[in-house]
Amino acid sequence: MGEQESNAARNASQRGKSGxxxxxxxxxxxxxxxxxxxxxTSGAKGASGGSGKGAGAGKPRQSGKPGKPETxxxxxxxxxxxxxxxxxxxxxxxxxxxxxxxxxxLVATVLSAQTTDLRVNQTTPALFAKYPTPEDMAxxxxxELEALIRPTxxxxxxxxxxxxxSTALRDDFGGEVPGRLKDLVSLPGVGRKTAFVVxxxxxxxxxxxxxxHFGRLVRRWKWTEQExxxxxxAEIAAIFPKSEWTMLSHRVIFHGRRICHSRRPAxxxxxxxxxxxxxxxxxxxxxxxxxxxxYEKGGYPGQRxxxxxxxxxxxxxxxxxxxxxxxx
Numbered sequence: 026m027g028e029q030e031s032n033a034a035r036n037a038s039q040r041g042k043s044g045x046x047x048x049x050x051x052x053x054x055x056x057x058x059x060x061x062x063x064x065x066t067s068g069a070k071g072a073s074g075g076s077g078k079g080a081g082a083g084k085p086r087q088s089g090k091p092g093k094p095e096t097x098x099x100x101x102x103x104x105x106x107x108x109x110x111x112x113x114x115x116x117x118x119x120x121x122x123x124x125x126x127x128x129x130x131l132v133a134t135v136l137s138a139q140t141t142d143l144r145v146n147q148t149t150p151a152l153f154a155k156y157p158t159p160e161d162m163a164x165x166x167x168x169e170l171e172a173l174i175r176p177t178x179x180x181x182x183x184x185x186x187x188x189x190x191s192t193a194l195r196d197d198f199g200g201e202v203p204g205r206l207k208d209l210v211s212l213p214g215v216g217r218k219t220a221f222v223v224x225x226x227x228x229x230x231x232x233x234x235x236x237x238h239f240g241r242l243v244r245r246w247k248w249t250e251q252e253x254x255x256x257x258x259a260e261i262a263a264i265f266p267k268s269e270w271t272m273l274s275h276r277v278i279f280h281g282r283r284i285c286h287s288r289r290p291a292x293x294x295x296x297x298x299x300x301x302x303x304x305x306x307x308x309x310x311x312x313x314x315x316x317x318x319x320y321e322k323g324g325y326p327g328q329r330x331x332x333x334x335x336x337x338x339x340x341x342x343x344x345x346x347x348x349x350x351x352x353x
Contacts, residue, residue, distance in 0.1 A: 095247070095302075103300055104248050104264050110297045111276035117335045118275035120226045121282075121328040122146060127202035127227035128194070129153055131209075132162070134219045135186055140177045143328040147344035148176050150330070159200050162191035176344070186214025204228040218254065225271035233258050234274040238281030245285065245303040283322040291317040 095103075111118075121142040124130035129149065136145045152173045156162040162170070170184040177183065190212040194200055202223065203209055209220035221232030233239070235254040243249050249260040265273055284291045290307030293314030298304050308314045320327050321338025330341050 100247065101264050104246065107246060107297050107300050108265065108269065108273055108276065110300065111280055112272070114296050115276050115279045117333065117337060118272065118279045119333050119336070120222065120275065121278075122222075123149060123329050123331050124227075127204075127223060128159060130227050131190070131202050131212075131215070131219070131223050132187060134222045135190070135214050136174060136177045136183055138183070139179055141328065143341050144177055146328060146330050146341060148174060150343075159191040159194035162187055163195045165191075183214070189213030190215060202227070204230065206230075206232075217258070221274075225274070231267045231270040232274075233261055233270045234278065235261075236278060237287075238278045239274060241287060242277050242281050242285055245290075245301070245306070247302050283319045284317075286317065286319075289317060291315070294318055 120130070122130060122133040122137060123146045124133055132152070133145050133149055136148065152170075155173065156165050156170070165188060167184055167188065170187060171180045174180045174183055174187070193212050194202060198208070204224065204227075206217075206220050206224065209215050209223060210217060218234055218236060221234050224230035225232045225234070235257050240252070240254065240257055243257060243261055244251075248264060249257055251257045251260055261273075262270065280297075281287075284295050286307070291314040292298060292301075292304050292307040293309040293311040294317070295301065295304075295314070308317060315323075317323075319325060321336070326339040326341050327336060328341050329336070330343060332338070332340055
């Protein structure tokens with residue numbers, strides 16, 4: 026650990042402001058690339074659910090030594106530390122689409138393209154009430170299906186995909202959603218991202234979900250410089266054990282939706298700021314940053330109408346009811 030980092034960790038510990046997380050984060054940052062701005066070592070309450078273990082307050086420090094590039098080994102260690110920290114911040118991370126079976130998850134994931142999970146969750150109750158099985162949806166009149174899914178946008182293209190994949194499930198897979206990647210991606214409208222969502226959450230098969238949030242964050246964290254989703258998937262898969270892939274995806278996406286936003290990340294309320302080489306791209310003032318937090322971290326309802334029992338936030342409102350600010 027560099028002398029500057031060691032002093033920062035000791036000082037923070039003596040003042041009692043940073044606790045265990047700052048000490049762990051300082052150790053993980055050994056050999057890291059220099060950050061864009063000073064990184065705080067103790068935190069705002071909002072991002073960590075009131076635990077005080079996040080980042081955004083306390084004496085700032087510089088991460089790494091100026092001019093010293095981060096080694097591959099140091100990056101891997103830092104990435105795995107971030108994953109462990111996110112597991113503490115989001116122990117309840119989960120897929121944010123409501124579903125009761127693999128078919129519902131598959132349909133909901135197809136609908137989630139270019140819209141929010143909240144909008145999908147508000148739309149699917151009526152959809153599945155009318156077309157609960159692949160056989161039912163395959164026989165749906167296109168105009169009726171389009172009317173039901175219209176709130177999700179691109180409804181004509183999505184309706185075509187839903188009828189197509191339902192027909193394939195009925196004709197080629199006995200009306201069941203297959204549990205293999207090569208079979209899933211053969212379905213109309215189903216790519217690798219959708220397939221891994223279904224495999225990971227309906228079949229327990231590990232997979233990385235490289236959506237817009239995941240891609241944005243792993244580039245900010247300097248885990249990869251790739252833009253192509255499949256190349257991102259390959260590089261991140263090489264950093265983490267396969268058993269971590271599904272939950273890593275949930276944690277990263279949760280963080281991107283709640284704290285590390287695209288346009289204005291809440292850096293001053295981020296619990297992993299000491300590990301982030303992009304700290305300072307967003308709002309660093311703790312009080313201002315806390316106001317940027319979304320969903321349960323900001324005191325708003327979540328995206329699911331029927332969230333898991335361990336979710337600490339409020340359920341999402343049904344279609345037509347007032348909603349909180351959406352971030353995707």
